[in-house]
Amino acid sequence: MLFLEKTATQQRQDVESVSDGLFHTVELLIQNHSLSLVVDKGAPKSLGKLPRQPSVDYNTQLYIGGVPSAVMASGLRSGPDRSPQAFNGCIHNVRINGELQDLGAAPRGMEGILPGCHSCSVCAQGACRQRGETGVSCECPPSRSGPLCDQKTAPSPCQSSRCVHGLCVPKASSYICHCAEGYTGQYCDRREEPQACRGHQCGHGECRVTDSGEPSCHCQPGYTGPTCDAEPACQGEVVRELLKRHQPMKTCTSTSKIPRVECPRACDGGFCCAPSKSRRRKVVFKCTDGTSYSEDMETTLECGCAKCPL
Structure with a gap:
């Protein structure tokens, strides 16, 4: 930042680099003999003391971002660690003691200034990225589109x-x-039907290819046969009823209906239809004398053909 007064020249080096190709705001604070610089609305940083209180009016020249070569020739020093014309980026919203400076009035002596520098706040949503030296582009989130990410994108x-x-x-x-x-x-x-199963009908099942490459029907529960279209002869019948226990001087009844499977059907080949799967469950009984007790019982779940008992 360089400040030139009409009658004397004071050169002050910025305490924070803004030549990074990004977008920045700057404000110069002048109070008594002190100069401070605010970058990107951060905390003021001192630029040091001036020998006397500067006067700033309409004709005061303020150089931002670099120093014209003609001014450099008049004796201002750039220093070994900085170049007076090496700034690359965008500076906008320049203020002096809170007063916004008009940078759009095309001041005299513009050197190395390119149009199209916009604030990164133009993006409605998403991330703002600088593209070259002349502008910005907006990287939109999935739900937005458009140059400024201001258009809603229909969900996929x-x-x-x-x-x-x-x-x-x-x-x-x-x-x-x-x-x-x-x-x-x-x-x-x-599942796609395997080539070997095409044309092979399985009424209540699914065709699968055996290890030898032959089609075979895998039947649903309750069906049997080569094409899964026959119900097994020994099929249980579910019965739900209250169970009773007769004891001396009292009768006890289950507190709820107990489901069980009966096996009344017959099997071919001299076999008998009998329970093939069962489980134990606890049944609660309530008696006529007001007492109650629980009993573990075996209940049939499935029936199957088996050898008949002798």
Whole structure:
């Protein structure tokens, strides 16, 4: 920052570098014999003392960002650690003691100034980036678009995709699913039928290829047969009822209906339909004399064909 008074010249070096290609605001504070500089609305930093109180009026010359060569020739020193014409970047909103200076009036003697320097506050959202020496560009978040990130972007239809085993591809306002190998269907939620299973019908099951490459039906529970279309002969029937226990001088009844499976059907080949799977459960009984107790019972879950008891 260089301040030139009409009758005398004072040169003061900035205490903070702003030649970094980015955007900055500066304010010069003059109080009595003291000079301070505020960069980017930060804390004031002293530039030192002046021999006497400077006077600033309309004709006072203030150089920002560099010193014209003609002024340098008049005797101002640049110093070994700085160049008077090495500034690269944008400075805007220049103030002196809080008063905003008009930088758009094309002052006399402009050297090395390029148009198009804008404040990074132009981006409505996202990140502001300098592009060369003549302007900025806005990097928008996913929900925004446009040069200034001021336009809302419609959410991708794939955000609510139902593709299970596939890749969602947007198509207009909807989407389609590109299925992974081995899957098919609108949402790639069905296994693709193997070549060996084509034309092989499984009524209540799924065709699978055996290790030898032959098609075979894997039946759903409750069905059997080569094509899974036959119900097993020995199929249990679920019964729910209150259980009773008769004891001397009292009768005890379960507090809730207990589900159990009965095996009334017959099997081929001389086999009997009998319980094949069971579990123990605790049943609570309440008696007519006001007492209650619990009992562990074995209840049948499934039936199957087995050798008949002797």
